Amino acid sequence: MIDHNLSPAWHAAALGLANHLWQSTLVAAAAALLTLALRKHYARARYWIWLAASIKFLIPFSLLVAVGSHLAWQRDPTETTKPMLYFAIEELSQPFTQGAILAPVAPTASVNATSQTHVLPWITAVWLGGFLLVLILWIVHWRRIAAALKAASPSSEGREFVALRRIERIGGIRKPIALLLSPGALEPGIFGIARPALIWPEGISPRLEDTQLEAILAHEVWHVRRRDNLAAAVHMLVEAVFWFHPLVWWLGARLAEERERACDEQVVAWGSDPQVYAESILKVCEFCLGSPLPCVAGVTGADLKKRMVRIMSHRMLHNLDFPRKVLLASAAVLAVAIPVTVGLLTATPGRAQSVDASATAPVFSSVSVRPEQSTGNEPNHLQAFFSLRDGSFSARGITLERLIQDAYHLQDSQVSGGPDWLKTARFDVDAKFDPQFVAAMQQRIDDHKDFDNQAMLKAILASQFKLATHTKAQTLPVYDLVVDVGGPKLEVATGMRTMRMGPGDLSSSGTPIEFLVQQLAVRLGQPVIDKTGLKGTYTYSLHWTPDPSEAQHVKHAGLPEPDPPPTDTNGPSLVTAVQEQLGLKLEPQTAAVPVMVIDHAEAPAAN
Numbered sequence: 086m087i088d089h090n091l092s093p094a095w096h097a098a099a100l101g102l103a104n105h106l107w108q109s110t111l112v113a114a115a116a117a118l119l120t121l122a123l124r125k126h127y128a129r130a131r132y133w134i135w136l137a138a139s140i141k142f143l144i145p146f147s148l149l150v151a152v153g154s155h156l157a158w159q160r161d162p163t164e165t166t167k168p169m170l171y172f173a174i175e176e177l178s179q180p181f182t183q184g185a186i187l188a189p190v191a192p193t194a195s196v197n198a199t200s201q202t203h204v205l206p207w208i209t210a211v212w213l214g215g216f217l218l219v220l221i222l223w224i225v226h227w228r229r230i231a232a233a234l235k236a237a238s239p240s241s242e243g244r245e246f247v248a249l250r251r252i253e254r255i256g257g258i259r260k261p262i263a264l265l266l267s268p269g270a271l272e273p274g275i276f277g278i279a280r281p282a283l284i285w286p287e288g289i290s291p292r293l294e295d296t297q298l299e300a301i302l303a304h305e306v307w308h309v310r311r312r313d314n315l316a317a318a319v320h321m322l323v324e325a326v327f328w329f330h331p332l333v334w335w336l337g338a339r340l341a342e343e344r345e346r347a348c349d350e351q352v353v354a355w356g357s358d359p360q361v362y363a364e365s366i367l368k369v370c371e372f373c374l375g376s377p378l379p380c381v382a383g384v385t386g387a388d389l390k391k392r393m394v395r396i397m398s399h400r401m402l403h404n405l406d407f408p409r410k411v412l413l414a415s416a417a418v419l420a421v422a423i424p425v426t427v428g429l430l431t432a433t434p435g436r437a438q439s440v441d442a443s444a445t446a447p448v449f450s451s452v453s454v455r456p457e458q459s460t461g462n463e464p465n466h467l468q469a470f471f472s473l474r475d476g477s478f479s480a481r482g483i484t485l486e487r488l489i490q491d492a493y494h495l496q497d498s499q500v501s502g503g504p505d506w507l508k509t510a511r512f513d514v515d516a517k518f519d520p521q522f523v524a525a526m527q528q529r530i531d532d533h534k535d536f537d538n539q540a541m542l543k544a545i546l547a548s549q550f551k552l553a554t555h556t557k558a559q560t561l562p563v564y565d566l567v568v569d570v571g572g573p574k575l576e577v578a579t580g581m582r583t584m585r586m587g588p589g590d591l592s593s594s595g596t597p598i599e600f601l602v603q604q605l606a607v608r609l610g611q612p613v614i615d616k617t618g619l620k621g622t623y624t625y626s627l628h629w630t631p632d633p634s635e636a637q638h639v640k641h642a643g644l645p646e647p648d649p650p651p652t653d654t655n656g657p658s659l660v661t662a663v664q665e666q667l668g669l670k671l672e673p674q675t676a677a678v679p680v681m682v683i684d685h686a687e688a689p690a691a692n
Contacts, residue, residue, distance in 0.1 A: 100684075105145045106330060112420065113138045113332055119416060120339075123409060127350055129311075130405060130413070132343035137417075139320045139336050142327055149424035215328045223321065234276065237265035237284060245285055248299050249306075255355070256306045272373035273301055275308045275382045278315045289372050297365035300357045301384055307348040308382035316340070317379040341379060342388065349396055363396045448519035449541075454549045454689045457482045457511035476523035478541055480514040485550060485686060488514075492542035494603050495681060496612055498561050503683035510688060516545060553685040558677040563612045565672045566602060566663075568619070574668035575623040582622070588631040589656070594624040601625075605671070608659055612678045617669060627666055630656035 116138035120131040240246055246264050253261060263282040270288070275281050283305055290298065308314070320337055327333045353359055370385050405413070480488070486508045489500055518541070546552040582595035591604055598619045606613040608631070656662075660671045
């Protein structure tokens with residue numbers, strides 16, 4: 086179980102490791118299904134599938150996600166809607182990010198420090214102990230191989246040498262394999278990766294006929310041709326690093342089984358008589374000891390009884406046909422394409438904003454966040470103001486939940502998890518922007534370029550509240566905003582941008598349709614999805630009679646209330662006014678929409 090009291094960095098690392106192990110387990114499960122579909126085919130295909138599943142443990146999908154995120158730099162910055170495919174992939178591939186909402190995050194640093202002091206050293210010590218134990222076992226086994234090598238002597242004559250060179254030519258081995266004769270009883274095996282050498286026990290040759298000796302040598306030559314020692318060394322690294330995961334040891338057994346079976350199939354395919362070949366393996370088993378290391382490919386690996394049955398059964402095996410080749414190619418493409426697609430879809434707006442994104446990144450000269458300082462004269466709801474004229478942002482009595490909703494244009498139902506003070510603790514926020522940043526933003530407005538005016542809120546959330554979140558999909562009530570049958574009644578804007586907002590009143594000039602969508606969502610208290618297809622900026626004036634529930638949403642959003650409140654109760658509702666006055670229609674639906682899950686947040690000390 087993941088400790089939710091860890092610092093954000095350790096918390097994120099724990100979640101990342103859990104997701105990596107889960108993703109690797111999914112890949113291994115997919116490999117098992119693929120090998121099951123290829124059970125009547127040659128073993129070499131199944132071997133490479135198992136090897137790919139092993140290598141996945143060393144390659145986090147997050148690397149491919151980062152590649153996709155980099156590619157997203159060229160994406161249109163206005164494309165921020167994520168399709169349902171993204172949410173399905175995220176739910177399946179990163180289930181442990183959900184666990185962060187099960188317990189609130191303690192806001193005090195002392196709890197975090199205590200938790201790390203007690204938990205992290207133990208976790209590190211247990212992993213390191215297992216890692217070292219595996220390495221020690223490999224080293225002990227390696228010493229046995231090293232002792233056999235030290236006692237062995239090179240050979241350049243004899244029937245073993247002549248047969249080895251002939252089989253090398255048949256097998257297409259260009260670089261001769263060194264032959265080392267060992268006085269011990271270690272089984273014949275290939276030692277080394279870059280310069281493979283064959284260790285051959287001297288006492289086994291008199292016991293083997295020429296055909297049997299050639300069959301054993303052919304088996305070892307195929308290990309060299311397939312580079313089995315390199316693959317075995319890679320999996321030994323996987324076993325050492327992920328020793329605690331039972332699946333890696335199971336993968337090792339599958340790899341050993343399929344590599345020996347693949348070599349058996351090739352030896353028989355070369356023309357060796359199956360009975361002669363089976364007898365030669367049995368004689369080696371009677372006289373020799375098995376290799377203690379997987380990266381020294383011998384002849385007696387895997388389940389010996391099953392191997393004998395397969396060799397002697399003469400079962401017809403098939404090469405991969407076109408449909409199965411397509412299946413394997415599709416699996417390989419999907420393994421790479423899915424994480425890259427996640428990276429494309431999860432790229433942050435700032436990252437997708439092309440070359441001048443740095444111009445929109447807010448730079449503060451000062452930021453102050455402190456508990457609400459109420460004098461009793463303020464209105465009974467929050468106030469938040471952003472002024473580009475003097476380069477300031479000010480909020481009074483604002484909650485963390487409200488800041489998150491304003492920064493990411495979310496409704497109440499789209500924020501989940503977080504500390505218990507998320508909706509109750511109120512803060513006064515004052516921020517001053519760097520004059521150069523203010524000038525850059527003003528220049529963008531003069532050049533009729535858009536910028537993310539919520540970026541300063543996101544920056545405050547990250548720096549002051551240490552906010553860490555992830556997104557998941559959830560089916561919620563929504564409104565689809567569509568064009569009515571009579572067409573839109575919006576006037577295309579040509580002048581400067583202006584707006585007036587209040588309960589029952591929304592007037593705007595020079596704003597895109599996204600602004601209308603955001604304001605409607607605030608007043609309706611539900612997500613609104615733009616399906617109008619309208620581009621550009623528009624001028625409109627919308628008037629309606631707000632109902633009590635809408636007034637609560639407006640009050641929560643901190644919008645100014647008119648003085649006195651509107652008294653006309655016979656006007657249209659907001660939904661009706663949108664249809665009659667704007668030529669648009671709000672259709673109630675249910676849809677999977679993004680929900681922001683708060684993984685971590687801290688209450689800032691007064692500053």
